[in-house]
Amino acid sequence: xxxxxxxxxxxxxxxxxxxxxxxxxxxEHMSFLEMLDVLNEQLIEEKKEPVAFDxxxxxxxxxxxxxxxxxxxxxxxxxxxxxxxxxxxxxxxDEIVIEPFRARAFPVIKDLVVDRSAFDRIxxxxxxxxxxxxxxxxxxxxxxxxxxxxKSFDAAxxxxxxxxxxxxxxxxxxxxxxxxxxxxxxxxxxxxxxTSRVRNMVxxxxxxxxxxxxxxxxxxxxxxxxxxxxxIARMNRAMIGAVLTSE
Amino acid sequence: MSIxxxxxxxxxxxxxxxxxxxxEEKWSTYKSKVPLVSPANKRKLxxxxxxxxxxxxxxxxxxxxxxxxxxCFTFHDSPRRAxxxxxxxxxxxxxxxxxxxxxxxxxxxxxxxxxxYRAREANVYRLAEVSAAIIDQAVxxxxxxxxxxxxxxxxxxxxxxxxxxxxxARGQTGQQLLIGAYQSLSRQISLGTVKMYNRHxxxxxxxxxxxxxxxxxxxxxxxxxxxxxxxxxxxxxGGYGNVFYLSTNAMGCNATxxxxxxRKGAYMGNPCFTQIHPTCIPVSGDYQSKLTLMSExxxxxxxxWVPLKKEDAEKIRKGQMKATQIAEADRDYFxxxxxxAFGNLVPRDVASRAAKVECDKGLGVSPTxxxxxxxxxxxxxxxxxxxxxVLNLHNPDDATIIKLGQEVISEKYGNLFEMxxxxxxxxxxxxxxxxxxxxxxxxxxLWVDYNLETNIPGLxxxxxxxxxxxxxxxLGASALMQGLADGYFVLPYTIGNFLSEEIRxxxxxxNRQEFTQAESEVSERLNRLIQIKGKNSVESxxxxxxxxxxxxxxxxxxxxxxxxxxxxxxxLRKEFWSDVFVPGTTDEFNPExxxxxxxxxxxxxxxxxxxxxxxxxxxxxxxxxxxxxxPEGETLRDDxxxxxxxxxxxxxxxxxxxxxxxxxxFENIKIASRSYK
Ligand SMILES: Cc1cc2nc3c(=O)[nH]c(=O)nc-3n(C[C@H](O)[C@H](O)[C@H](O)COP(=O)(O)OP(=O)(O)OC[C@H]3O[C@@H](n4cnc5c(N)ncnc54)[C@H](O)[C@@H]3O)c2cc1C
Ligand code: SF4
Ligand code: FES
Numbered sequence: 001x002x003x004x005x006x007x008x009x010x011x012x013x014x015x016x017x018x019x020x021x022x023x024x025x026x027x028e029h030m031s032f033l034e035m036l037d038v039l040n041e042q043l044i045e046e047k048k049e050p051v052a053f054d055x056x057x058x059x060x061x062x063x064x065x066x067x068x069x070x071x072x073x074x075x076x077x078x079x080x081x082x083x084x085x086x087x088x089x090x091x092x093x094d095e096i097v098i099e100p101f102r103a104r105a106f107p108v109i110k111d112l113v114v115d116r117s118a119f120d121r122i123x124x125x126x127x128x129x130x131x132x133x134x135x136x137x138x139x140x141x142x143x144x145x146x147x148x149x150x151k152s153f154d155a156a157x158x159x160x161x162x163x164x165x166x167x168x169x170x171x172x173x174x175x176x177x178x179x180x181x182x183x184x185x186x187x188x189x190x191x192x193x194x195t196s197r198v199r200n201m202v203x204x205x206x207x208x209x210x211x212x213x214x215x216x217x218x219x220x221x222x223x224x225x226x227x228x229x230x231x232i233a234r235m236n237r238a239m240i241g242a243v244l245t246s247e
Numbered sequence: 248m249s250i251x252x253x254x255x256x257x258x259x260x261x262x263x264x265x266x267x268x269x270x271e272e273k274w275s276t277y278k279s280k281v282p283l284v285s286p287a288n289k290r291k292l293x294x295x296x297x298x299x300x301x302x303x304x305x306x307x308x309x310x311x312x313x314x315x316x317x318x319c320f321t322f323h324d325s326p327r328r329a330x331x332x333x334x335x336x337x338x339x340x341x342x343x344x345x346x347x348x349x350x351x352x353x354x355x356x357x358x359x360x361x362x363x364y365r366a367r368e369a370n371v372y373r374l375a376e377v378s379a380a381i382i383d384q385a386v387x388x389x390x391x392x393x394x395x396x397x398x399x400x401x402x403x404x405x406x407x408x409x410x411x412x413x414x415x416a417r418g419q420t421g422q423q424l425l426i427g428a429y430q431s432l433s434r435q436i437s438l439g440t441v442k443m444y445n446r447h448x449x450x451x452x453x454x455x456x457x458x459x460x461x462x463x464x465x466x467x468x469x470x471x472x473x474x475x476x477x478x479x480x481x482x483x484x485g486g487y488g489n490v491f492y493l494s495t496n497a498m499g500c501n502a503t504x505x506x507x508x509x510r511k512g513a514y515m516g517n518p519c520f521t522q523i524h525p526t527c528i529p530v531s532g533d534y535q536s537k538l539t540l541m542s543e544x545x546x547x548x549x550x551x552w553v554p555l556k557k558e559d560a561e562k563i564r565k566g567q568m569k570a571t572q573i574a575e576a577d578r579d580y581f582x583x584x585x586x587x588a589f590g591n592l593v594p595r596d597v598a599s600r601a602a603k604v605e606c607d608k609g610l611g612v613s614p615t616x617x618x619x620x621x622x623x624x625x626x627x628x629x630x631x632x633x634x635x636x637v638l639n640l641h642n643p644d645d646a647t648i649i650k651l652g653q654e655v656i657s658e659k660y661g662n663l664f665e666m667x668x669x670x671x672x673x674x675x676x677x678x679x680x681x682x683x684x685x686x687x688x689x690x691x692x693l694w695v696d697y698n699l700e701t702n703i704p705g706l707x708x709x710x711x712x713x714x715x716x717x718x719x720x721x722l723g724a725s726a727l728m729q730g731l732a733d734g735y736f737v738l739p740y741t742i743g744n745f746l747s748e749e750i751r752x753x754x755x756x757x758n759r760q761e762f763t764q765a766e767s768e769v770s771e772r773l774n775r776l777i778q779i780k781g782k783n784s785v786e787s788x789x790x791x792x793x794x795x796x797x798x799x800x801x802x803x804x805x806x807x808x809x810x811x812x813x814x815x816x817x818x819l820r821k822e823f824w825s826d827v828f829v830p831g832t833t834d835e836f837n838p839e840x841x842x843x844x845x846x847x848x849x850x851x852x853x854x855x856x857x858x859x860x861x862x863x864x865x866x867x868x869x870x871x872x873x874x875x876x877x878p879e880g881e882t883l884r885d886d887x888x889x890x891x892x893x894x895x896x897x898x899x900x901x902x903x904x905x906x907x908x909x910x911x912x913f914e915n916i917k918i919a920s921r922s923y924k
Binding site: 012027029030031033034037038041044045047048049050052054055056057058059060061062063064080084086088109110113115116117119120123124125127128129130131132133134135136137138139140143144145146149150152153156157159160183184187189190 | 385386388434532666735
């Protein structure tokens with residue numbers, strides 16, 4: 001299939017970016033990133049600079065790939081990362097617009113590559129259980145309710161891709177942060193630090209320049225791992241708790 | 248170097264520093280005797296950890312907790328993206344929670360046998376010994392493992408064993424374990440014991456007075472080369488399966504860090520031992536950039552088959568017939584037929600070769616002829632009936648049974664089924680999956696002794712980057728176990744053995760001539776790559792290398808083929824260095840330049856793999872030399888001549904690599920032919 005691609009090109013963080021148009025010939029079995037590989041091979045052949053984009057696992061788990069495709073983070077398919085999107089969902093003659101994730105807290109590094117290290121710093125602020133290696137008791141010492149473990153897992157499935165931020169009109173990181181808070185807070189092991197965890201992670205989130213949450217819900221709709229808005233509600237409840245217990 | 252001595256025949260003998268004493272007591276005795284470093288001294292000692300996969304992240308976090316000054320590197324934009332994130336099926340541990348007869352000894356035995364008697368007993372026993380603590384640690388960190396209704400941890404089975412000792416978190420065990428380690432690492436970063444360098448690629452090892460004392464890393468955002476000094480260096484940089492171009496590894500996986508160490512004199516252990524995983528989504532076209540694994544856990548419930556008749560297979564390939572139209576009697580469940588004792592759960596090397604045999608006979612089921620079926624119908628029926636029973640549905644109709652059965656399957660493997668459908672566009676609940684073997688894991692890696700230290704003092708290797716525990720074939724769910732064992736529970740002790748001697752060594756000065764020289768060598772190499780300005784893309788060389796490796800050093804190898812492959816690779820390397828085109832400059836964010844450096848290293852490592860495969864005139868585990876097989880087509884080991892680890896000293900491109908042997912002695916297990924029949 002012949003496609004027309006409009007891709008955001010930006011040399012570096014401070015350079016001015018612009019869309020450029022390319023023609024590429026793909027087939028329906030390719031993944032979206034393989035289609036871009038074909039474009040890049042073509043550019044290299046013409047001795048031009050290939051389009052830079054982040055990617056690694058190409059199976060929807062590492063969270064590296066990150067692009068806005070026709071206005072939607074990770075493209076048109078529900079619960080699908082860019083790397084798992086296949087070209088059979090496009091057709092001959094389509095025009096596809098490809099941009100980086102855009103948010104104040106995610107500066108563009110080059111072309112479609114953005115800096116998401118703010119997410120790491122949110123985790124560093126409290127997204128963990130304070131246990132040193134070797135201190136643990138037997139894994140079966142505390143039985144964990146199967147539903148709690150399963151809900152915790154649902155939240156822990158977050159791949160840290162940042163689509164939620166890119167989808168949000170306010171550039172909020174609430175879904176990402178809430179997912180971590182739920183993952184740990186739903187388990188007996190993580191309950192002890194729950195309140196301080198929420199307080200510290202939210203504080204860091206604000207410091208990084210992520211926007212506030214106004215319950216738009218775009219994050220949930222675009223999240224490739226279907227992280228639920230329920231997590232945000234859970235975190236909000238904990239935040240009220242955090243305010244009440246803060247000295 | 249003290250690590251080598253001569254044996255009676257004048258051959259170099261290598262000292263693996265395995266402590267004396269009974270197998271079961273070695274590690275506890277070692278731990279109680281290893282010299283300690285006081286907290287005050289730990290604060291003065293710098294440790295570089297390269298890699299933030301399970302091995303690297305676990306090590307960096309644990310060393311930080313102990314009080315060392317840790318400097319941790321990854322080429323990824325975040326430590327959480329290391330390739331370990333992609334592991335699906337599970338992690339082994341000898342907990343015997345299932346009360347099915349598991350024990351430390353059994354895990355040890357299964358691993359040695361699974362590795363076809365080519366691993367070091369003492370290391371493997373230690374691995375089995377510490378395995379249980381890994382699960383405890385992960386649970387304490389908040390890893391949401393699968394649980395039974397009673398709230399206790401659930402287990403399943405993996406290939407090559409007859410107990411259920413695999414812990415899992417749906418089909419995302421690697422993700423959850425890595426997030427656990429990443430969180431611990433993040434905590435140490437916030438406490439200031441670990442300094443994290445994202446998007447930094449190690450491009451050289453710096454050796455000072457014979458000891459590993461630092462690295463040269465390229466800041467991938469700016470292209471700037473930076474020097475880092477430390478009292479010792481730990482490499483947890485993963486495997487090199489991408490030498491084959493197509494593999495289940497993530498796109499960025501590479502050998503550069505370990506290869507730089509090899510070029511500095513570190514021995515490369517068993518480089519030819521590669522794992523080809525039986526259940527991957529088959530190759531479908533030339534544009535393909537990677538292959539996708541379908542977890543081995545699927546073989547708990549999936550049955551592998553091909554049509555019994557060639558005509559049927561032909562019709563299927565042409566699209567004139569469907570799998571579901573083939574009657575039971577016309578199917579060959581070839582693993583169940585050939586290996587009744589283990590059936591579909593034979594080890595990976597065995598399952599892969601068996602699939603190849605059927606496809607070579609013309610029984611393959613995809614248009615390329617290179618695929619077999621993995622069928623869940625029987626399991627869906629079985630689970631459906633049992634679920635109907637639980638729900639008190641007597642005489643349920645077929646549709647109900649199938650629906651209930653599919654629900655159970657979805658709970659167990661839902662994400663894998665979805666992944667399969669996303670890629671192939673086929674629904675595996677209705678029609679069997681098509682699978683074929685693909686490169687997955689490298690058992691080979693830097694040679695290390697019992698301390699996980701290479702022959703370069705102060706240089707340690709952990710996780711997939713070392714050669715240590717899996718012999719000639721790794722059992723499923725054992726890589727996660729090994730990476731975390733190395734990082735959490737072994738290295739934090741064994742590193743003390745080296746560092747306790749270094750408490751008087753001041754901070755390493757990176758203005759030393761060794762650093763200057765290393766940096767200028769890196770810089771010169773990068774410039775050379777950019778300046779070639781040839782015709783062909785880096786990718787094109789990588790593809791060609793991959794094809795040679797797969798054709799001649801893949802599932803079946805022969806003397807003639809390997810010799811031919813070696814010549815081809817040498818030519819290819821020459822061509823690469825005179826005709827590759829790398830766009831852009833060295834002093835900017837330049838992913839093509841990164842790739843070029845990695846492919847250049849693969850072009851050397853590939854040759855060493857071939858040299859190793861040529862030297863090993865036997866078949867064992869994943870290394871199948873066509874000349875050495877039993878009449879039934881099974882591997883034929885030669886214990887008399889090859890019960891050793893090949894440790895290779897790579898000199899330069901002009902000289903033959905030198906082989907140093909570590910003889911393997913089996914004192915606790917009777918070495919036997921490996922049978923799964
Ligand atoms: C698809 C798939 C599924 C798997 N499933 C299972 C399973 O179910 N069970 C199991 O036991 N095993 C499984 N494995 C194997 C297992 O995942 C790996 O062997 C293991 O995770 C490797 O961990 P590691 O820490 O050694 O390396 P990795 O996780 O590969 O980490 C390497 C790290 O090193 C860094 N790095 C590399 N080179 C450099 C450099 N030059 N400079 C700076 N940083 C560098 C990378 O950025 C990364 O952080 C699977 C493998 C694959 C491919
Ligand atoms: S919550 Fe969803 S969209 Fe946001 S980072 Fe996690 S996986 Fe990505
Ligand atoms: S490349 Fe890993 S999630 Fe897309």
